[in-house]
Amino acid sequence: MALNQDKSKLSEVEHIKEKSKYLEGTIQDSLKDEVTGNLYAQDQQLIKFHGSYVQSDRELDKERKAQKLEPLYSFMIRVRVPGGVATPEQWLVIDELATKYGMPTLKLTTRQAFELHNIYKHDLKQTIKEINASALDSIAACGDVNRNVMNSVNPYTSAIHEDVQQVALRVSEHLTPRTTAYYKIWVNEEQVVGPEEEAPIDEPIYGKTYLPRKFKITFAIPPYNDTDVFAHDIGLIAIEENEKLIGFNIVIGGGMGMTFGDDSTYPRIGNVIGFAPSENIPDICEKIVTVQRDYGNRENRKNSRFKYTIDRLGLDFIRKEINDRLGYELAPARPFEFTTNGDSYGWIKGRNGKWFNTLYIEGGRVKDTDLFQLRKGLRAIAQILEGGDFRLTGNQNVVIGNVSEALKPEVDKLLVQYGIVAHQEVSSLHKHSIACVALNLCPLANSEAERYLPSLINRIHGLLEKNSIxxxxxxxxxxxxxxxxxxxxxxxxxxxxxxxxxxxxYLGASFNGDRLNVLYKEALDEAEILQTLDPLIASFAKEKHADEHFGDYVVRKQIVQHIN
Structure with a gap:
């Protein structure tokens, strides 16, 4: 039942991958071409596997076109942080690279990675080389492979967090591509981290053409779904008994992307298909990846994610295929409960006796402003954070983690000194928000997000205040x-x-991340958004049940028809 026996029907990207010599392509020649700030067309696809996308400043495009200049091309580099935990030394390296080579800010992504923006082509190789010297990397941060593996970093869960983190790291390492092209191009074959095999090698899990499309895996530790475990190709829900990790429930087939006007594309919540002990998880993830490798759609990339493979072939077929490849059936799923997919802010003492402070980072953008110096403050903290760490959350925030009792007053002093504490006093709406980069850097963006959402939330917050909530x-x-x-x-x-x-x-998702929202109205400007939300918030304030969340309210009142 596998697709794509007729190579003439394959997408162009499939041909590029097949001819790429395991992702090497002609990237090195592209980098040497001084005529353009871009890469050759085929290398623009291949460089994604190396963790980078071509971007341009869209606000300058018209002016440059009038001057008969090409767009001001630059590159985004996405740095993998498996499980979301980085050392203070690694934080300082990424911070320094932003100043040396790119936009002088750090972007914390919704998948626990760092992003550096505005890296010009002549600095690209050196930037990636220095990232690798920190024992981080960008390989497989993008492209048709398994990407950065996420894990809950909520400090409440520290009793089993380290055990879950170790499983997440094993999965990440197991599914990292084995190609040596990454090290050959960017690190001059000095493999600071990564596979030890010498080129040429094949890809024992992915094969010559890798996956049909991107693949994402996340871990979550109930009751906190801070990684949105149902939104990923594979979700692993930690099951705990007597403060011991006993294994994971396995979720498959989540995914968020869609295309306007194409009903064959849609967001999807993952299905729970069973339970397995911790030691089996890397192999189970491999077998699920190979099912998608063999059955995913390689003809139409809009329908190539694992969610579409499941819906095309049926969940029962996919489950049987997974079990057949494993040689055994997954056990029945264990009970679990999620209460929120948000973060818990402020200082919390973990069960290991160390302190954790979750900071709200607006839009995930770490920068200094006239009001407060977030970037300088976190840099100063990193310089004294001996034995501690920085934990990137799935909500674009950061946890200053594993702070000793003796060091906590010093961290507090720096948070005050750089004005960071004062700017944690934002509304609950702000603290439960996420925005992508969008304009002016993302070539796919239709409108603003990161730069606009905070001001829109201020206005929505005004509606809540008007109704005393x-x-x-x-x-x-x-x-x-x-x-x-x-x-x-x-x-x-x-x-x-x-x-x-x-x-x-869109309205009506659940507060804990296990239910999609529903399209309510289309193409609204700000005034229309506020006019639409005003009566809904007013009725919610008057009619909500005790502890009822807004998403549950609009579903209960049939303001939207829940279709999950």
């Missing part, structure tokens, strides 16, 4: 296009950019 927690997600990088379809209120200043409005 100003600190009601409501998850709000905004993206500049329908591809779903900010997981907008899991927002109790979701905004998806349709055109400049226009957004589709």
């Amino acid at each position: 100003g600190e009601e927690p409501i998850t709000i997600r905004m993206t500049g296009c329908p591809n779903g990088c900010g997981r907008p379809y899991l927002g109790e209120i979701g905004f998806v950019g349709r055109a400049p200043g226009k957004y589709n409005l």
Whole structure:
């Protein structure tokens, strides 16, 4: 039943991968071409596997075109942080690289990675080389492979967090591509991290053409679904008994992306298919990946994610195929409960006796402003954080983690000194929000997200205050296009950019991330958004049940028809 026996029907990207010599392509020649700031067309696809995308400053495109210049091309580099935990030394390296080579800010992504923006072609190799010297890397941060493996970093869960983290790291290592092209191009074959085999080698899991499309894996530790475990190709839900990790429930087939006007594309919540002990998880993930490798659609990339493979062939077929490849059946899923997909802010003492401080980072953008110096402050903390760590959350925030009792007052002093504490006093709406980069850097964006959402939330917060529910927690997600990088379809209120200043409005996701929202109205400007939300918030304030969340309310009142 595998697809794509007729090579003439394969997408162009499939041909590029097949001819690429395991992702090497002609990237090195592209980098040497001084005529353009871009890469050759085929290498623009291949460099994604190396963790980078071509971008341009879209706000300068018209001016440069009038001057008969090509767009001001630059590159985004995405740095993998498996499980979301980075050392203070690694934080300092990424911070320094942003100043040396790119936009002087750090972007914390919704999948626990760092992003560096505005890296020009002549600095690309050196930047990636220095990333690798820190024992981080960018291989497989993008492209048709398994990407950065996520894990809950919520400090409440530290009793089993380290055990779950170790499984996440094993999965990450097991599914990292074995190609040596990455090290040959970027690190001059000095393998600081990565496979020890010498080139040429094949890809024992992925094969010559890798996967049909990107693949994402996340771990979550109940009751916190801070990684949105149902939104990924594979989700692993930790099952704990007597404060011991006994294994994981396995979720498959989640995915957020869609295309406007194409009903064959849609967001999807994953299905729980069973339970397995911890030691089996890397092999189970491999077998699921190979099912997608063999049965995924390689003809139409819009329908190539694992969610579409499952819906095309049927969940029963996919489950049987997984069991057959494993040689045994997965055990029945164990009970679990999620209460939220948000973060817990402020200082919390973990069960290991260390302290953890979750900071709200607006839009995941670590930068200094006239009001406060977030970037300088975190840099100063990293310089004294002996034995501690930085934990990137799935909500674009950061946890200053594993702080000793003796060091905590020093961290507090720096948080005050750089104005960071004062700017943690934002509304609950802000603290439950996510926005993608969107304009001006993302070539796919139809409208603003990161730069606009905070001001829109201020106005929505005004509606809540008017109804005396100003600190009601409501998850709000905004993206500049329908591809779903900010997981907008899991927002109790979701905004998806349709055109400049226009957004589709989605309502009705659950507060804990296990139910999608539903399209409510299309192409609204700000005034129309507020006019639409005003009466809904007013009725919610008057009619909500005790402890009822906004998403549950709009479903109960049939304001939207839940279709999950």
